[in-house]
């Protein structure tokens with residue numbers, strides 16, 4: 001019998017975390033749960049701990065950690081409750097964990113994901129912001145520590161699957177040497193693809209979070225509505241697949257059935273298709289290079305009937321242009337972009353700024369702050385902090 005692999009799920013109570021536990025629960029013979037983490041919502045984490053019986057649970061907030069500890073001990077659970085950032089790194093890099101799902105949202109996920117990489121784990125990366133902020137340092141750490149990095153973002157997982165005949169590793173050589181002409185990243189266009197431009201200043205957080213094809217956390221839902229999500233994914237693709245910005249193209253595909261494509265030098269184009277359900281990429285990465293059941297229904301091509309494609313509208317979605325520019329500038333520009341975006345999205349969700357002001361805040365931060373060489377983590381962290389502070393000041397003045 002093959003020994004079970006122990007899995008840590010960082011961000012277990014989020015959209016990706018819940019889908020991950022759904023897949024894991026279908027394969028208790030293959031996987032055990034080593035640790036589950038959440039920022040707040042101790043009640044959700046308590047339920048998950050009682051069902052999946054991890055060795056550790058980590059809460060962000062000390063008060064909530066205490067509440068979780070009390071309820072678990074009352075129920076006779078043997079899960080040990082830890083608290084804080086150090087504990088996140090501890091469970092992510094722990095000797096007894098084999099696989100780490102990095103599904104914390106935003107910059108907060110960087111250090112725990114890096115701890116998993118430094119522990120040489122099989123790292124399933126949903127937290128795209130980690131690569132956007134510190135792609136160079138992150139991918140170097142993957143090589144130095146012999147970690148295995150597998151993309152969970154549906155587009156990048158699709159690209160990885162389309163590249164797999166060539167080389168079974170995200171880190172393998174130059175794209176051109178692998179016979180690849182270009183990568184085509186598909187985008188749904190989000191909920192505002194066809195909304196009259198004049199109405200975009202008035203849209204609400206509820207409308208922005210109502211994605212036509214995917215059910216996701218609030219931050220990524222707003223990113224999808226501004227298409228910053230595709231911008232972050234553009235940068236993510238460059239790092240994951242060793243691609244130059246001109247080798248990655250964004251194609252709008254409203255049905256979200258083709259998750260991305262790879263074109264080879266001979267003109268062959270490979271696409272990965274499936275229902276828009278994150279359990280497919282999660283199951284793919286968990287079992288890679290094998291395949292396991294994910295719970296996702298078969299794709300009904302007849303019901304899908306048509307697949308449409310068009311060019312992205314850069315005027316409607318200025319965030320996509322800003323991200324492309326940041327990718328071309330390089331250095332700490334993507335870290336500045338990411339941090340300004342996190343602050344602006346939070347302000348939009350709190351109804352402090354309008355939807356169209358998200359791009360404005362990011363643009364001003366990028367204009368005003370210097371770009372440095374991100375050769376050490378503290379350079380990236382300083383850029384992140386500076387951009388957050390400036391974005392907040394700009395928002396307060398709006």
Ligand code: NAD
Pocket residue numbers: 010011012013014015016017037038039040060102103104105106108126127128129152153154214215216217218219220278
């Ligand atoms: P979510 O908001 O639903 O969940 C986020 C999780 O992170 C929660 O468990 C939360 O408790 C935890 N968390 C939040 N802030 C934290 C902090 N400061 N410290 C520690 N933990 C914290 O988000 P999601 O939609 O599951 O997305 C998670 C990541 O996956 C994001 O980076 C997102 O871009 C990426 N992703 C999500 C989807 C999707 O379908 N939801 C698809 C592709 C990529």
Ligand code: MG
Pocket residue numbers: 153154155233
């Ligand atoms: Mg995606």
